[in-house]
Amino acid sequence: xxxxxxxxxxxxxxxxxKYKKCHAEFDDKLESYRLQGHIVPPRExxxxxxxxxxIRASGKINTAILDYITDHIKxxxxxxxxxxxxxQKTLELGGHPAPLNYRGYPKSICTSVNDQICHGIPSPEVxxxxxxxxxxxxSTIYQGYFSDSSRMFCLGEVEPxxxxxxQVVREAVELSLSEVKPWNFLGDVSHVIYxxxxxxxxxxxxxxxxxxxxxEFHETPWVSFVAPAGTEMLMVPGMIFTIEPMINLGTHxxxxxxxxxxxxxxDGKPSAQWEVMVLVTEDGHEVLAH
Numbered sequence: 097x098x099x100x101x102x103x104x105x106x107x108x109x110x111x112x113x114k115y116k117k118c119h120a121e122f123d124d125k126l127e128s129y130r131l132q133g134h135i136v137p138p139r140e141x142x143x144x145x146x147x148x149x150x151i152r153a154s155g156k157i158n159t160a161i162l163d164y165i166t167d168h169i170k171x172x173x174x175x176x177x178x179x180x181x182x183x184q185k186t187l188e189l190g191g192h193p194a195p196l197n198y199r200g201y202p203k204s205i206c207t208s209v210n211d212q213i214c215h216g217i218p219s220p221e222v223x224x225x226x227x228x229x230x231x232x233x234x235s236t237i238y239q240g241y242f243s244d245s246s247r248m249f250c251l252g253e254v255e256p257x258x259x260x261x262x263q264v265v266r267e268a269v270e271l272s273l274s275e276v277k278p279w280n281f282l283g284d285v286s287h288v289i290y291x292x293x294x295x296x297x298x299x300x301x302x303x304x305x306x307x308x309x310x311x312e313f314h315e316t317p318w319v320s321f322v323a324p325a326g327t328e329m330l331m332v333p334g335m336i337f338t339i340e341p342m343i344n345l346g347t348h349x350x351x352x353x354x355x356x357x358x359x360x361x362x363d364g365k366p367s368a369q370w371e372v373m374v375l376v377t378e379d380g381h382e383v384l385a386h
Contacts, residue, residue: 101115101120102115103115103116103120104116107119107120108139109139109142109144109334110144110146111144111145122332125279126330126332129279129330134281134330135317135328135329135330136329136330136332137316137317137329137330137331137332137335138316141308141315141316141317141335142332142333142334142335143310143311143334143335143336143375144334147241147310147311148334148336148375150238150239150240150241150310151241151242151243151309151310151336151375151384152375152382152384153238153239153241154191154236154237154238154239154241154242154243154385155243155245155373155384155385156385157186157189157190157191157236157238157243158191158234158235158236158238158243158244158245158373158385159245159385159386160189161182161185161186161189161191161234161236162232162234162245162246162247162386164181164185165178165181165182165185165232165234166247166249168181169224169230169232169249169251170224170251171224171225171226171251171252172223172224172225173223173224174218174219174220174221174222174223174224175207175209175216175218175219175222175224175230176218176219176220176222177220178205178207178218178232179203179204179205179207179218180204182204182205182232182234183196183204186204186236189238190238190239191236191237191238192236192237192238193205193234193235193236193237194235194236194237194242194243194244194313195233195235198313201215201217201357202217203217203218204218205218205232205233205234205235206218206231206232206233206246207222207230207231207232207233208230208231208233208358208367208369209222209224209228209229209230210228210229210230210366210367211360211361211364211365211366211367212231212358212359212360212367213301213304213342213344213350213359213360213361213367213369214231214233214304214342214358214359214367214369215357215358215359216231216358217355217357217358224251225251226251226252226253227251227252227253227254227255227258228250228251228254229248229249229250229251229254229258229261229262229366229368230248230249230251231246231247231248231249231368231369231370232246232247232249233245233246233369233371234246235313241310241311242309242310242311242312242313243309243373243384243385244309244313244338244371244373244385245338245371245372245373245385245386246340246369246370246371247370247371247386248262248265248266248368248369248370250262257345258345258366260296261298261343261345261366261368262368264292264293264296264298264343264368265293265341265342265343265368265369265370266370267292268288268289268292268293268341268343268370269289269339269340269341269370269371269372271288271289271292272285272286272288272289272339272341273339273372273374273381273383274288275287275288276331276339276374276376276380276381277331277376277379277380277381278331278332278333278376278377278378278379279330279331279332280330280331281325281326281327281328281329281330281331282317282319282320282323282327282328282329282331282337283320283323283324283325283326283327283328284325284326285319285321285339286319286320286321286322286323286324286325286328287323287324287325289321289339289341289343290321290322290323293341293343298343298344298345299343299344299346299347299348300321300322300341300342300343300344300348301321301341301342301343301344301348301350301359301367302320302322302348303350303359304342304359305318305319305320305321305340306318306319306321306337306338306339306340306371307319307337307338308335308336308337309336309337309338309373310336317329317337319337319338319339319340321341321342331376332376333376333377333378334375334376335375335376336373336374336375336376336384337373337374338371338372338373338374339371339372339374340369340370340371340372341369341370342367342368342369343367343368343369344361344365344366344367345361345365345366345367346361346363346364346365347361347362347363347365349361349362349363350362372385372386373385373386
């Protein structure tokens with residue numbers, strides 16, 4: 097149960113300000129949304145300025161790692177080599193790969209190739225070849241704070257239909273950012289992505305979504321990309337989460353590899369994903385990792 101604060105008590109956010117000068121008005125507004133039946137964020141996922149600064153620093157490291165690995169993605173490289181490059185660069189920058197040994201995951205990154213939707217496990221046997229597409233998903237712990245983002249890469253001459261899929265998933269993420277602002281809903285973000293994918297004849301994966309992040313690898317909320325506008329959790333300043341739709345050329349249906357991690361499209365057609373980590377600010381948003 098949330099403790100009822102007096103107006104002159106220290107604010108729950110840790111700012112050392114009196115509650116009436118800090119989050120009292122904010123809490124009243126949140127309660128009005130809750131009474132209307134909306135899902136409102138719990139206090140523990142609303143980050144304070146010190147936490148935001150730490151997560152922002154982690155995000156800069158994560159982005160720097162993706163910038164670094166971008167120069168190494170080429171035909172003939174194995175996904176295991178990419179994993180090792182990321183591992184070494186992460187340590188060099190003072191971080192630690194968040195996926196490594198997370199719930200038994202054996203590698204530092206996810207490398208999802210062609211019809212792999214997500215959580216592809218790097219392997220010396222997976223050699224990137226002409227026409228492949230691959231998602232490189234990097235997640236970093238830096239000074240105790242978590243960050244997460246991913247990018248798509250096209251190897252050489254990619255089939256035009258597949259190249260367009262890669263382009264559209266990035267467009268969908270960029271378009272959705274316009275909906276990330278206080279007192280909008282996560283469903284508003286989802287709606288933009290779903291409609292953009294649908295317009296091009298693609299499907300959106302339902303079983304996987306974005307997530308809160310910062311103090312832990314995965315936090316509340318879970319972020320759907322098929323939810324209608326005006327639904328899902330209310331967005332408020334201090335929330336940090338990932339936007340990472342997985343969009344398929346064919347059906348949205350999938351199957352899980354016996355390894356327990358890697359998801360594939362059920363029809364064997366390509367899937368593409370793009371991921372950013374975003375902070376809801378007082379007047380909009382800030383992308384913390386991309």
